[in-house]
Amino acid sequence: MAGDVEQLFMCLFTSCKSFSVKCFFKSFAHFLSGLSFLSQVLRILYSRVLSQMAVSGPSAGLVVAPVSGNSLGARRAEIKPGVREIHLCKDERGKTGLRLRAIDQGIFVQLVQANTPASLVGLRFGDQILQIDGRDCAGWSTDKAHRVMKKASAEKIVMVVRDRPFQRNITLHKDSMGHVGFVIKKGKVISVVKGSSAARNGLLTNHSVCEVNGQNVIGLKDKEVTEILATAGNVVTLTIIPTVIYEHMVKRLSPTLIHHTMDHSIPDI
Structure with missing residues (x-):
């Protein structure tokens, strides 16, 4: 379109006898020519970006919140x-x-x-x-x-x-080594690995893990929780609660009572 308008102005330029008007038409024609060149460059760059996206697809390293609607664990953990x-x-x-x-x-x-x-x-x-x-x-x-x-x-x-107003769910993706990127001690998140799925999805320290894919893990030993995580599949939904609230909630309950009597079964959907 810019090229057609440019040709029209060039015709007007050749038929015009006024020097000042000719200067105007000539400058405007150069302007349109620049627009035409710019549009061609943009089209080339745009086509290259599209082709690169089609070849490479989205980067796995940039996955923030995995789609969890079809995850059995997410449905079991739903608040x-x-x-x-x-x-x-x-x-x-x-x-x-x-x-x-x-x-x-x-x-x-x-x-x-x-x-x-x-x-x-x-x-x-x-x-x-x-x-x-x-x-x-x-x-x-x-x-x-x-x-x-x-x-x-x-x-x-x-x-x-x-349902559990103090708690929230975070869905994580395991990496190629089967890790989601956090460390727990006595059920409490004490460290989050930089660049891991846990870090990208907003897992915080000083939170206690209540459930893994909807299964209650309160009172279990860290080794037991780690084993549940290892067999939980590639997409894992954690239910967490601020540790300060958790400690207030379990006050006066002995760890032995929690470990041996708390319902740790996998819930039905």
Whole structure:
């Protein structure tokens, strides 16, 4: 298009007798010629960039957040928004397998024992209990929450629950060596490897690992957690919580009790 306009102005230039007008037309023609050359250069560069992208594809080193929608682990670890209602009962001993703790004027799940009514209904460490049998839990003490649970019906306890508000999920990609790039000590992230998937996806130190692909690992030895990570597949979803909150939440629970009674089973979807 620029070339056609340039030819038109050159025709006007040759037919014009005024020197000043001829100078104008001549300058404008040079300007259009420059535009035409620039557009050709840009087209060449653009075509080369496209061809290079088609050959090389996206760099694996720049992957930030792996697509996790189809990951089984991500679905198991999902922290759903909103609230849900569950119906809990007691076993033949009158137990639910649930321990609660008051934090910041709220009531939270401190411990879910394996193979108990609490584990069967899908309660998890860190879930917030908003209501028990229609009664708001806000402002309750730990003792009051346990008293209410003790007096509740053995056949049906209605709870309104919010999924793990203090926790968040991070999905990581293993490198060619099978590493995701962080070090834990007593379940706490103490180091993140520079340039690793953990670093690129925002894993922070001073956070405790609660789950690996939805499987609770609280109370497990570091070696056990490492073994779970090693067999977790190439895409791994971690559920983490700030360690300062975690330590407050497990206060007065012995490590032995957590290790041997916490539900560490792989959850159903």
